[in-house]
Amino acid sequence: MLEDGWNTEPFKLVEKEGKLFGRGSTDDKGPVLGWLNVIETMQGLGIDMPINMKFVFEGMEESGSEGLDECLEKYKSFLSDVDFVCISDNYWLGKQKPCITYGLRGLSPFTLEITAPNQDLHSGLYGGTIHEPMNDLCWLLSQLSDSKGTILVKGIDKMVAKLTEEERSLYAKIDFDLEGLKTDIGVEKLTSDDPKEILMRRWRQPSLSIHGIEGAFSGKGLKTVIPSKVIGKFSIRIVPHMTPEEVDKAVVAHVTEVWKSRASPNKMNILPMGGSSLAWLGDFKHPHFQAGVKAIKKVYGVEPDFTREGGSIPVALTFQNMGKNVMLLPMGASDDMAHSQNEKLNVSNYVNGMKVFAAYILECAKI
């Protein structure tokens, strides 16, 4: 194993036991190449393309899709005759059964900065005499959610869409293997033992994650420093009907109030970062989704699950707001470990995924 937890070189594609390992193999170089291979193959076999297709490739999706909305606005007339949008940047719910995705969470990221002295200080010379910023920051970060991950920011729960009976019935149909999930990621206990509750927490409930701290000592070993300026990074995955504007307001108010009770002389600054996005819910009753269903049935012989996803792809909502029906058609499986060590794409998912893409093209022509 390499020092960073990878078993192979991240930027070299390695095929092993039916899996393609490498950074971006499943998120999202595999699916992108898949689409291009399908077109090349159809051309090679002399099959007439039965629909017109336009591609939008972007390289900043993991960095807030900077400039993408502006670009789409600029090329609006070029895209004006597009009816359906298909995005392949998500995963199956499990490892066996394909799915089609009609919903995504949005994102509200924040920085929480505490500053005190002009510069880092020696913990021997100053420890005990100043109010240390890391002490304040750890405490403040601990006031954002409780031990079960429930968000403590006042008002957040009231923003979340109520669960209707119709929506509840959608969850009843989905078979979700909690034990398999726990084994895959290596945790003994999830925040609920009920698979439906876990799906709801992922799909229709907000969640708060603390990603890390900038400015403190982060290396191996010990450095007896008092860091002078520390910046906590956290984000909230948001769901209907939350808006980043309302979430920003609630978080700033909560942190400001909690900070007051701390009575620290240090400076605190809570700031919404750029790159926030709304949640997206697509119209899955549209015939476009049926083209996806038929394509999957043709290749895999099963009816796909209709799923939502916990991640965020802001451009889905942008396209929908441009009047297009948007569908997410995934290639990879749930254990592909996007964004993590040993990211992979199964060869079978890659090959069958391309077949699904081809079948989808043919089905779209029939709408």
Place this chain on the structure above:
Amino acid sequence: MLEDGWNTEPFKLVEKEGKLFGRGSTDDKGPVLGWLNVIETMQGLGIDMPINMKFVFEGMEESGSEGLDECLEKYKSFLSDVDFVCISDNYWLGKQKPCITYGLRGLSPFTLEITAPNQDLHSGLYGGTIHEPMNDLCWLLSQLSDSKGTILVKGIDKMVAKLTEEERSLYAKIDFDLEGLKTDIGVEKLTSDDPKEILMRRWRQPSLSIHGIEGAFSGKGLKTVIPSKVIGKFSIRIVPHMTPEEVDKAVVAHVTEVWKSRASPNKMNILPMGGSSLAWLGDFKHPHFQAGVKAIKKVYGVEPDFTREGGSIPVALTFQNMGKNVMLLPMGASDDMAHSQNEKLNVSNYVNGMKVFAAYILECAKI
């Protein structure tokens, strides 16, 4: 200003406005060079060295002095005829008046590790469904000390030596400029407004500092990751009569108890790190210290303060335990910013410090 907060290249010595800027200028290349310059100068001037001197140079003092004690043990017979030990690895209490130092705090460093999933996870895909290690770690770190820095570990306060009237009277003589200190380091408020109380907190009270977290995102910008294994680094500066063994026991017991109340399914591991050290208190009534006093009087024309220091130099105690009288004779001033950005040594401190060293050599011969 460079990105890391330095105004000049740290590893290039830059003289500016009477100050020598560079990493190690005051801690501890300046004083080391100073001693060598004194010997070279005395030889150049044909002055007979009136005492025998043996030097111990080490390069691991900032990394727990690994191997130093073993080395001194090995060369015990070589050092057996040494009567006095002088270490120049500390600072004046302020910026104007020299001092001699007779006490140091010790150090008990710890790692606090929380692990859950096998690997880092995507906060969109897993946020809300697992118990996040960073959430647990921030909370645990916030349970070590309160907003004023008071250590919450049970039993620590009882280990601290009681303040005697004799000791209290020593503080009465020391003139310590709190306002100057606040301006130098850029904080508006210290943990006390009483200069004597601040000195006691630095010299004779334990303090706890959180240095940082290994394993979480520490870069600029945002990474929407759930870190799987996060390691908090903190340390306690210890004072008489605390021992690292007792402190380790108390910290492990406290963290274990607090962790239980959290009821998290994640794995917690609290571990004392290597490199702990006892506090040191020297015999400042010994004639050896008078040699230092006379040397300082000769060069600066003032009686030096007798101070203790908040930092740790474990070898001071090692030498004392070998039966030698140990004294700390500093060269630099309080605003030299050892371990921090823009570390400097005043040219005047460098030059006068060397004169003090030379005078000290001559005074030692008279003992």
